[in-house]
Amino acid sequence: xxxxxxxxxxxxxxxxxxxxxxxxxxxxxxxxxxxxxxxxxxxxxxxxxxxxxxxxxxxxxxxxxxxxxxxxxxxxxxxxxxxxxxxxxxxxxxxxxxxxxx
Amino acid sequence: xxxxxxxxxxxxxxxxxxxxxxxxxxxxxxxxxxxxxxxxxxxxxxxxxxxxxxxxxxxxxxxxxxxxxxxxxxxxxxxxxxxxxxxxxxxxxxxxxxxxxxxxxxxxxxxxxxxxxxxxxxxxxxxxxxxxxxxxxxxxxxxxxxxxxxxxxxxxxxxxxxxxxxxxxxxxxxxxxxxxxxxxxxx
Numbered sequence: 001x002x003x004x005x006x007x008x009x010x011x012x013x014x015x016x017x018x019x020x021x022x023x024x025x026x027x028x029x030x031x032x033x034x035x036x037x038x039x040x041x042x043x044x045x046x047x048x049x050x051x052x053x054x055x056x057x058x059x060x061x062x063x064x065x066x067x068x069x070x071x072x073x074x075x076x077x078x079x080x081x082x083x084x085x086x087x088x089x090x091x092x093x094x095x096x097x098x099x100x101x102x
Numbered sequence: 103x104x105x106x107x108x109x110x111x112x113x114x115x116x117x118x119x120x121x122x123x124x125x126x127x128x129x130x131x132x133x134x135x136x137x138x139x140x141x142x143x144x145x146x147x148x149x150x151x152x153x154x155x156x157x158x159x160x161x162x163x164x165x166x167x168x169x170x171x172x173x174x175x176x177x178x179x180x181x182x183x184x185x186x187x188x189x190x191x192x193x194x195x196x197x198x199x200x201x202x203x204x205x206x207x208x209x210x211x212x213x214x215x216x217x218x219x220x221x222x223x224x225x226x227x228x229x230x231x232x233x234x235x236x237x238x239x240x241x242x243x244x245x246x247x248x249x250x251x252x253x254x255x256x257x258x259x260x261x262x263x264x265x266x267x268x269x270x271x272x273x274x275x276x277x278x279x280x281x282x283x284x285x286x287x288x289x
Contacts, residue, residue: 021130023130023131023132026106060132062132062135063266066265067266068265068266068267068268069186069197069201069266069267070186070187070195070197070267070268073186073195073196073197074186074188074189074193074195077188077190077192077193077195078193081190081192081193092192093192093193093194094192094193094194095193095194095195095196096193096194096195096196097183097195097196097197097198098186098196098197098198098201099132099180099198099200099201100132100135100136100200100201100204101197101201101202101204101205101262101266101267102208
């Protein structure tokens with residue numbers, strides 16, 4: 001399920017205007033293991049950690065020229081949370097970091 | 103420096119090969135992609151240099167070039183996380199200091215004849231809305247009125263920061279570290 005969810009989330013994020021690239025968050029697996037205890041598989045771009053009560057999504061994003069980094073970050077987060085809600089994911093949370101501004 | 107950072111030689115070889123075959127360890131690592139972009143801009147500028155004595159001693163000098171790229175490599179690191187205001191408790195949003203430095207460098211380099219040597223952000227980046235100070239050191243490659251170029255760099259940096267971040271920039275200081283003469287019809 002997590003692989004599919006991560007793939008779907010990557011597609012959702014890529015469709016947000018201003019997103020030039022998505023990068024995996026370095027060290028996410030270790031963090032998720034310490035917080036949640038169980039780490040699911042990650043895709044190359046969007047990391048998803050899922051437990052019975054929490055769904056944690058982390059990703060790094062490059063923003064293209066002519067776009068506001070903070071505005072894109074908010075739109076990405078909202079799109080991810082909307083998708084998680086539609087999927088009925090428990091305890092959703094998202095961490096978006098802008099790592100490049102074109 | 104990240105474990106994923108590649109050497110300058112490897113970046114140069116990759117550019118020489120026309121970025122073929124596609125190398126995800128360069129293209130898909132933000133630090134490396136940023137350095138590659140700077141290296142490409144520097145090469146484009148270098149190709150336009152007049153072969154006069156002053157130029158030969160500066161840009162053709164591997165130590166000058168290496169010095170600029172070393173600063174680029176250091177500043178390409180993610181650095182501090184700059185928190186962004188979120189409208190809900192489920193979202194955590196940040197902007198890296200490295201992303202801001204990259205934007206400043208790109209803005210400065212976009213001014214004809216200017217090469218950003220280094221840039222610094224001074225102020226409480228972790229406090230949203232707190233004013234910060236930006237300092238940009240450039241090499242002026244256009245042998246014309248340098249103060250005007252410095253003004254252009256200042257304007258370009260301020261404009262890009264205003265458009266693409268929510269940083270409150272109190273001031274942008276531009277320091278001209280050195281000056282070179284450009285050819286190829288440059289003013």
